[in-house]
Amino acid sequence: xxxxxxxxxxxxxxxxxxxxxxxxxxxxxxxxxxxxxxxxxxxxxxxxxxxxxxxxxxxxxxxxxxxxxxxxxxxxxxxxxxxxxxxxxxxxxxxxxxxxxxxxxxxxxxxxxxxxxxxxxxxxxxxxxxxxxxxxxxxxxxxxxxxxxxxxxxxxxxxxxxxxxxxxxxxxxxxxxxxxxxxxxxxxxxxxxxxxxxxxxxxxxxxxxxxxxxxxxxxxxxxxxxxxxxxxxxxxxxxxxxxxxxxxxxxxxxxxxxxxxxxxxxxxxxxxxxxxxxxxxxxxxxxxxxxxxxxxxxxxxxxxxxxxxxxxxxxxxxxxxxxxxxxxxxxxxxxxxxxxxxxxxxxxxxxxxxxxxxxxxxxxxxxxxxxxxxxxxxxxxxxxxxxxxxxxxxxxxxxxxxxxxxxxxxxxxxxxxxxxxxxxxxxxxxxxxxxxxxxxxxxxxxxxxxxxxxxxxxxxxxxxxxxxxxxxxxxxxxxxxxxxxxxxxxxxxxxxxxxxxxxxxxxxxxxxxxxxxxxxxxxxxxxxxxxxxxxxxxxxxxxxxxxxxxxxxxxxxxxxxxxxxxxxxxxxxxxxxxxxxxxxxxxxxxxxxxxxxxxxxxxxxxxxxx
Amino acid sequence: xxxxxxxxxxxxxxxxxxxxxxxxxxxxxxxxxxxxxxxxxxxxxxxxxxxxxxxxxxxxxxxxxxxxxxxxxxxxxxxxxxxxxxxxxxxxxxxxxxxxxxxxxxxxxxxxxxxxxxxxxxxxxxxxxxxxxxxxxxxxxxxxxxxxxxxxxxxxxxxxxxxxxxxxxxxxxxxxxxxxxxxxxxxxxxxxxxxxxxxxxxxxxxxxxxxxxxxxxxxxxxxxxxxxxxxxxxxxxxxxxxxxxxxxxxxxxxxxxxxxxxx
Numbered sequence: 001x002x003x004x005x006x007x008x009x010x011x012x013x014x015x016x017x018x019x020x021x022x023x024x025x026x027x028x029x030x031x032x033x034x035x036x037x038x039x040x041x042x043x044x045x046x047x048x049x050x051x052x053x054x055x056x057x058x059x060x061x062x063x064x065x066x067x068x069x070x071x072x073x074x075x076x077x078x079x080x081x082x083x084x085x086x087x088x089x090x091x092x093x094x095x096x097x098x099x100x101x102x103x104x105x106x107x108x109x110x111x112x113x114x115x116x117x118x119x120x121x122x123x124x125x126x127x128x129x130x131x132x133x134x135x136x137x138x139x140x141x142x143x144x145x146x147x148x149x150x151x152x153x154x155x156x157x158x159x160x161x162x163x164x165x166x167x168x169x170x171x172x173x174x175x176x177x178x179x180x181x182x183x184x185x186x187x188x189x190x191x192x193x194x195x196x197x198x199x200x201x202x203x204x205x206x207x208x209x210x211x212x213x214x215x216x217x218x219x220x221x222x223x224x225x226x227x228x229x230x231x232x233x234x235x236x237x238x239x240x241x242x243x244x245x246x247x248x249x250x251x252x253x254x255x256x257x258x259x260x261x262x263x264x265x266x267x268x269x270x271x272x273x274x275x276x277x278x279x280x281x282x283x284x285x286x287x288x289x290x291x292x293x294x295x296x297x298x299x300x301x302x303x304x305x306x307x308x309x310x311x312x313x314x315x316x317x318x319x320x321x322x323x324x325x326x327x328x329x330x331x332x333x334x335x336x337x338x339x340x341x342x343x344x345x346x347x348x349x350x351x352x353x354x355x356x357x358x359x360x361x362x363x364x365x366x367x368x369x370x371x372x373x374x375x376x377x378x379x380x381x382x383x384x385x386x387x388x389x390x391x392x393x394x395x396x397x398x399x400x401x402x403x404x405x406x407x408x409x410x411x412x413x414x415x416x417x418x419x420x421x422x423x424x425x426x427x428x429x430x431x432x433x434x435x436x437x438x439x440x441x442x443x444x445x446x447x448x449x450x451x452x453x454x455x456x457x458x459x460x461x462x463x464x465x466x467x468x469x470x471x472x473x474x475x476x477x478x479x480x481x482x483x484x485x486x487x488x489x490x491x492x493x494x495x496x497x498x499x500x501x502x503x504x505x506x507x508x509x510x511x512x513x514x515x516x517x518x519x520x521x522x523x524x525x526x527x528x529x530x531x532x533x534x535x536x537x538x539x540x541x542x543x544x545x546x547x548x549x550x551x552x553x554x555x556x557x558x559x560x561x562x563x564x565x566x567x568x569x570x571x572x573x574x575x576x577x578x579x580x581x582x583x584x585x586x587x588x589x590x591x592x593x594x595x596x597x598x599x600x601x602x603x604x605x606x607x608x609x610x
Numbered sequence: 611x612x613x614x615x616x617x618x619x620x621x622x623x624x625x626x627x628x629x630x631x632x633x634x635x636x637x638x639x640x641x642x643x644x645x646x647x648x649x650x651x652x653x654x655x656x657x658x659x660x661x662x663x664x665x666x667x668x669x670x671x672x673x674x675x676x677x678x679x680x681x682x683x684x685x686x687x688x689x690x691x692x693x694x695x696x697x698x699x700x701x702x703x704x705x706x707x708x709x710x711x712x713x714x715x716x717x718x719x720x721x722x723x724x725x726x727x728x729x730x731x732x733x734x735x736x737x738x739x740x741x742x743x744x745x746x747x748x749x750x751x752x753x754x755x756x757x758x759x760x761x762x763x764x765x766x767x768x769x770x771x772x773x774x775x776x777x778x779x780x781x782x783x784x785x786x787x788x789x790x791x792x793x794x795x796x797x798x799x800x801x802x803x804x805x806x807x808x809x810x811x812x813x814x815x816x817x818x819x820x821x822x823x824x825x826x827x828x829x830x831x832x833x834x835x836x837x838x839x840x841x842x843x844x845x846x847x848x849x850x851x852x853x854x855x856x857x858x859x860x861x862x863x864x865x866x867x868x869x870x871x872x873x
Contacts, residue, residue: 017784324784538741539842545736546844546862549654552734565652567634575683577634577652601634601652602732 001296002090002338005031006197006270007304007330008158008253012039012050012076018324023053029301031332032080032091033147037158037199039074046356056080058351061098063142074142075198076351077156084352088340093147093154096349099139100146100155100183103132113148116186130175138176150341151279152290153187155180157198173201177224184275188235193276193290196236199253199328200225201269204238207248208268210587228273236273237291239298239333252300255585256327261306263586263593272298272333279337296334304329556581558595565601577601612640612676612702615669616662619698619713621831621851623689628828628849628857629658630682632821635731640676644855645700648735656821657844657860659738666854668697678702678709679731688724738860743838743846744813745772749792749805751835751849755826757790762819764788767864771814772839777807781819802833813839815863822847825859 007029009015012022019025026034034056041050043062051058060076079091095113098104102116145156157180160173184194202225206212216222228234230242244250251266260266278293306325351357553562563579578600586593616622629636629649636649636658645667647660664670692698692713699712706728713722757779761768765781765788772778776793795805825847829835832849839845847859 014784535742535840535842538739539840541737541739542843545657545738548734548736549650549657552650553654562654567652575634 002033002335003031003332004033004035004154004195004197004272004335005029005301005330005332006035006037006156006199006272008037008199008270008326008328010038010040010326010328012036012041012074013045015326016050021053022050023055026053026056026078026080029330029332032089033149033154034078034080035145035154035156035197036076036078037074037156039076039142040071041074041076042071043356045071046351046354048357051076051351051354051357053078055082057084057092057346059093059096059098059145059147059349060351060354061142061145063140065137065140072141073158075145075156075158077145077147077154079147081346084346084350086343086345088343090149090151090338090341092341092344093149093347094341094344095148096347097146097148098144098349100144100180101135101139102183103135104139113146113153113187116183134175135179138172138179143176144180151338152193152195152274152276155184155194155196155198157196157200159198159200159202161201173221177221181228184235188275191277193274194235195275196273197271197331197333199270203267203269204229204241204271208241208251210249210251210265210267235275237275237289237295239272239274239291239295240268240300240331242291243295243298250300252329252331254306254327256306258594259584260586262584263590265584265586265593268300270328270331272331274333279339294335294337296336298331298333301330301332554579554599556583556595556597558591558597559583563597563599611671611673611704612700613669613671614640614645614667614700616666616698616700617668618852619692619696620694621662621854622698623686623692623694624828624830625660625662625851625857626682626686626689628831629660630686631827632656632824632859633658633682635679635681635729637731637733638678638680639735640672640678642672642675648738649733651821651824655818655862656824657736657738659856659858659860661855661857662851663855666852669699674704676702676704679729680709680726681729684726688726691722691724741840741843742810743843744811744840745777745807745809745838747772747777747792747805747807747837747839748834749777749837750803751826751829751832753792753805754835754837755829757792758819758822758826761788761790762823766819767816768819768822769814769816770837770839770845771812772807772809773812774807774809776805777837804834813841815839815841815845816865817845817861817863821859821861825861828857828859831857 015025016022019028039050039060039062041060041062043064046060046062051060056078058076058078061074063071063073077096079093081087081089081092083089084092097113141160143158143160147154147156160169160176162169162173184196187194202221203209203212204222204225206216209216217226226232226234228236229238230236240250249264250268251264252268252270254260254266258265274290274295276290278288278290280288280293304325306327346352550562555561556563558581561582564582565577565579568574568576568578578598581595581597583592583594629647632651633649634652636647639646639648642664644661644663646662647658649658650656651658664672688711689698692711693715695716696713697716699714701710701712702708708725708727711724711726713724714720758768761779761781764785765783767781769780770777771780776791778789778791780789781787792805794807795803798804826835828849831851834850836848836850837845838848844860844862847861849857851857
């Protein structure tokens with residue numbers, strides 16, 4: 001069995017930090033060959049902690065273009081091997097090459113897989129004259145690593161993304177794929193099997209994009225990618241689609257700016273394309289191919305989806321929480337019956353021989369430490385880290401009772417999501433029925449938690465929307481009843497005294513509220529001391545203020561929920577404030593998703609009154 | 611008729627720089643007692659209250675209560691045209707749709723008039739209750755600004771915990787965590803460098819650093835900042851304005867959401 005994973009990591013360093021170490025990240029993916037895209041490592045940034053992991057050999061390509069975007073793009077292929085020398089493992093390549101044109105100076109000294117020489121001048125329809133410089137530029141952004149595993153040649157590709165009307169980059173992308181195609185054809189003509197994995201930034205068909213607009217498939221690159229596939233006369237199997245021809249809603253990339261994860265509003269642009277004959281000794285081409293005979297499974301690793309684990313709070317316009325993780329999900333392919341190779345050594349272009357990595361003292365130190373550290377870590381650290389999480393929550397000095405019974409648990413996402421929804425309904429109810437009811441319901445839910453001390457809780461920090469504050473247990477349990485009384489009275493008082501003169505200063509307001517508090521004291525002399533009453537009154541007054549603040553925020557038409565403010569970033573209306581629906585983008589068919597609400601903030605210049 | 615003459619014109623400049631990031635448009639209210647403003651930020655999470663008392667102005671004339679809607683960025687643009695030593699006079703006629711800012715150089719050899727269009731802004735005055743706080747921290751405003759800035763490079767939120775030992779600011783983020791403890795310190799030579807903690811009971815609250823950072827824009831107004839905390843109330847971050855008033859920022863704490871998980 002050989003397992004290959006492709007994963008656009010959206011920055012290798014953040015992913016390494018997320019998982020604790022490179023080794024843990026790789027182990028979590030659990031594959032023989034792991035292809036990362038968008039490592040965002042520049043050549044100078046290469047260091048052992050993000051490239052070298054025990055048990056893996058790495059091959060990297062960094063962005064070398066002088067666009068001033070050093071930490072940009074970049075691909076890396078990690079091969080899981082027991083030995084870097086004299087190995088028979090398929091995962092250890094016999095040769096490796098950075099880039100795909102075979103023109104790179106730095107590739108001159110190293111091997112060129114399949115002895116590829118590009119014919120100059122290059123003729124390509126609709127691209128005009130292509131110079132050697134054009135080709136070098138296309139190959140200079142760290143978008144391709146080729147590893148030859150003898151049974152197959154593996155392309156780890158990060159395809160360029162292009163804005164709608166960027167002519168120059170459009171040509172770049174076209175050239176990238178056209179030359180790449182030449183390379184594939186060259187290898188296929190030699191009888192090699194070609195595997196192409198990576199983030200191609202192309203969704204082949206309408207089924208691969210949520211709410212694909214009409215004419216989606218007409219786009220040039222989508223047509224090109226489909227033309228590469230078997231169904232349209234090309235050489236490649238789209239491994240995922242061929243395994244799951246009917247599956248809808250299978251996406252690998254989610255726009256993080258619109259919270260696309262929440263309602264599965266994504267696209268499938270990370271692919272594993274394979275082509276070539278099977279390894280059987282059989283002459284009939286029918287029913288035999290690398291796909292039919294050797295692909296056991298190809299699947300999207302949905303458990304790597306952002307917001308899938310502990311962090312499930314709602315998107316709310318991106319203000320609430322930053323989800324940890326990449327905006328892509330890894331995809332894997334499992335191949336069976338792949339025989340071992342003759343004994344071979346790690347190719348000289350491996351990362352272990354890079355001067356940037358090899359030349360540093362740290363790499364040796366960390367290498368020496370690794371053996372012990374990992375054993376200890378893997379054995380005890382998981383449970384340990386959970387304990388520390390618990391401890392830290394306690395020491396943060398949260399309200400006594402809740403912190404005491406809180407137990408931090410991971411997993412079990414579905415029920416907590418349901419719970420969210422009920423909360424939401426509760427909020428809407430509260431809106432209608434006002435302060436007293438909501439306060440009581442809050443009390444009720446709190447006491448129900450208290451009565452079952454072992455109930456598992458999930459903790460989640462959230463942005464202080466006024467509403468959420470309003471929900472917080474404002475009072476001590478003793479005063480629940482008198483508390484609601486105070487609200488009614490205070491509201492009454494302040495309304496009476498404040499209504500006529502709106503321009504009053506805060507001081508005047510303060511007088512009225514404190515007198516309200518005194519009144520409360522008189523009517524309820526038997527209760528508590530003045531100071532607690534006063535602070536209660538203040539708390540309730542604040543709840544009223546915050547509710548008022550909340551009420552004045554525009555509501556969206558789809559869900560009647562408070563909008564979030566945005567401001568115009570460019571154009572004639574620059575700086576102007578507007579409000580939009582706070583929910584995450586989703587398919588149009590889902591009423592829970594963003595309703596597309598838009599309204600300008602209500603401000604206008606004063607008209608001349610003459 | 612409204613005419614307010616402020617000798618220390620730079621105060622008004624600083625006030626505008628302090629709040630224009632948080633609030634885009636606001637009504638300035640003038641009454642016999644003073645010049646004030648109360649406004650929410652655009653997401654209605656934080657509240658700003660500004661007061662400049664009538665006594666602080668060299669000349670204060672306000673015939674009847676007046677509310678003037680202004681775009682704070684535009685107002686700041688105009689005030690930036692005043693020199694730091696200039697005397698600023700705010701003038702408006704009853705029922706007028708403009709306000710005039712007059713800048714006089716200290717030597718009286720240059721007088722500038724800037725007229726700005728007013729706006730209609732719907733806003734409701736909120737009665738902010740007087741309350742007692744569980745803990746009040748007074749500390750150098752520059753120190754507080756530095757802490758907020760430093761912590762926001764690590765995390766999104768700050769936990770402010772007050773105990774009798776001192777006040778602790780902590781945060782955590784993707785790259786790690788940070789804790790800063792400031793001890794009570796009254797023994798300094800200069801009173802503006804003191805850190806004083808008045809505590810009834812220990813309190814610990816979580817706030818969004820984005821807002822805290824925005825509040826510290828007012829640090830140039832005062833050497834000291836007062837942070838008042840109670841577990842049930844929004845925090846008050848107050849900067850005194852040279853014997854004549856204050857600017858107060860109110861922010862609701864973040865709450866730790868407890869979500870029940872079904873077994």
